Amino acid sequence: MNKKIVVYPGSFDPFTIGHKDLVLRAKKIFKHVVIAVLKNPKKHTMFTAEERMDIIKSYVDDIEGITIDSFEGLLVDYLKQKELNLIMRGMRMLSDFEYEFQMSLTNRKLYSDFEAIYLVPSIEYSFISSSIVKEIAQFKGDLDLLVNEYTKKKLYEKI
Numbered sequence: 001m002n003k004k005i006v007v008y009p010g011s012f013d014p015f016t017i018g019h020k021d022l023v024l025r026a027k028k029i030f031k032h033v034v035i036a037v038l039k040n041p042k043k044h045t046m047f048t049a050e051e052r053m054d055i056i057k058s059y060v061d062d063i064e065g066i067t068i069d070s071f072e073g074l075l076v077d078y079l080k081q082k083e084l085n086l087i088m089r090g091m092r093m094l095s096d097f098e099y100e101f102q103m104s105l106t107n108r109k110l111y112s113d114f115e116a117i118y119l120v121p122s123i124e125y126s127f128i129s130s131s132i133v134k135e136i137a138q139f140k141g142d143l144d145l146l147v148n149e150y151t152k153k154k155l156y157e158k159i
């Protein structure tokens with residue numbers, strides 16, 4: 001397994017400056033970060049996987065060592081296919097821990113080489129979530145400290 005590559009999986013609906021913060025911090029540790037966008041037809045996302053990947057590109061296009069990819073199905077199957085085993089996730093609060101702990105144990109049961117590391121966000125981004133961003137956008141609130149201009153434009157086009 002390549003220990004210099006970490007996968008950052010998620011729905012990223014939409015990607016926020018909090019997500020970018022975690023990617024930049026992961027880049028200090030790993031040579032390469034793969035941002036893997038989950039395509040889940042059962043999850044009702046505002047943006048298609050392609051639109052989410054386009055939004056992510058607007059945040060990281062100028063940063064070397066980052067790949068944007070997408071996957072369907074189980075994360076562990078994606079990791080096996082790519083011959084990778086390490087993911088990175090952000091953990092904002094205690095409720096995140098419970099969910100992430102359960103997912104990590106399940107993933108390790110499905111794929112014995114599976115490993116996960118968790119980064120705590122910078123304090124100024126610790127409250128940001130994609131759901132909060134979408135709710136603020138629906139009510140035409142100020143998104144300047146939460147997303148970049150391109151994401152803001154895309155959100156308002158969808159709403």
